[in-house]
């Protein structure tokens with residue numbers, strides 16, 4: 458796919474990361490969001506990350522400029538027409554994702570691959586929303602995308618061997634390690650990590666320990682690089698709630714019920730790092 462274009466929908470936490478990695482790997486990138494303000498915000502985040510790499514001498518200013526030069530930010534889905542692969546990374550909401558996938562399918566070429574970065578929604582169900590479901594697949598990146606190597610490759614019932622092979626190949630070209638997992642709620646990573654985060658939130662609300670203490674226990678006792686509450690803030694509490702709701706609904710067991718405190722935090726707009734306040738406080742924009 459050298460010299461080919463990758464489309465990314467959603468310029469939020471994940472979309473910006475995926476767009477950055479794709480442009481750094483030499484692909485032209487079209488980054489689409491719903492409003493100019495969001496597009497600008499995504500491009501600004503990417504620019505800030507690249508500037509940090511320049512200041513740490515991991516990349517030259519000329520390399521940074523070449524990377525940003527390969528990226529186009531837009532609200533116009535029509536600009537995705539020439540993409541060989543489009544990865545959607547919009548909010549974890551079936552209604553939003555279905556509208557987006559239908560708009561993408563209407564503009565891309567017949568042989569373009571359509572991938573979803575969903576954390577938990579069924580790829581089979583998403584694929585059923587577009588006319589050629591065999592080219593739909595899950596390409597689940599991890600946060601922060603420029604740092605973490607894993608891509609869970611999720612085949613829906615309809616996904617063709619060719620689509621899966623293309624996506625594995627592109628994941629490798631992006632410097633990632635693709636791992637095949639089945640289309641089952643939460644796949645592997647979130648099926649395991651989200652109930653842990655949810656349980657940490659129950660511990661906090663039941664007064665078992667403070668947020669700092671809960672995270673310290675898991676860092677020092679389990680050698681986790683960050684505690685579950687800091688991880689929830691990094692992921693976004695709305696994203697965590699969305700995933701727990703899918704696990705609860707689709708697996709049907711009470712052990713997956715979202716902690717009421719998680720719902721309250723989301724209702725209050727305390728979404729973690731991206732809003733400046735979650736279980737911990739953050740300087741806005743960091």
Ligand SMILES: NC(=O)c1ccc[n+]([C@@H]2O[C@H](COP(=O)([O-])OP(=O)(O)OC[C@H]3O[C@@H](n4cnc5c(N)ncnc54)[C@H](O)[C@@H]3O)[C@@H](O)[C@H]2O)c1
Pocket residue numbers: 466467468469470471472489490491492495545546547548549550553556557574575576577597598599600691692693696731
């Ligand atoms: N945050 C994580 O750690 C993480 C990790 C892996 C996967 N994911 C998944 O990635 C996806 C995105 O998550 P995020 O954390 O980046 O969310 P986010 O809230 O940071 O960003 C979502 C973006 O999608 C945009 N958007 C919404 N509707 C749109 C539309 N119709 N057209 C174009 N853009 C639209 C929003 O404006 C926003 O910029 C979700 O499916 C999530 O489950 C998230």
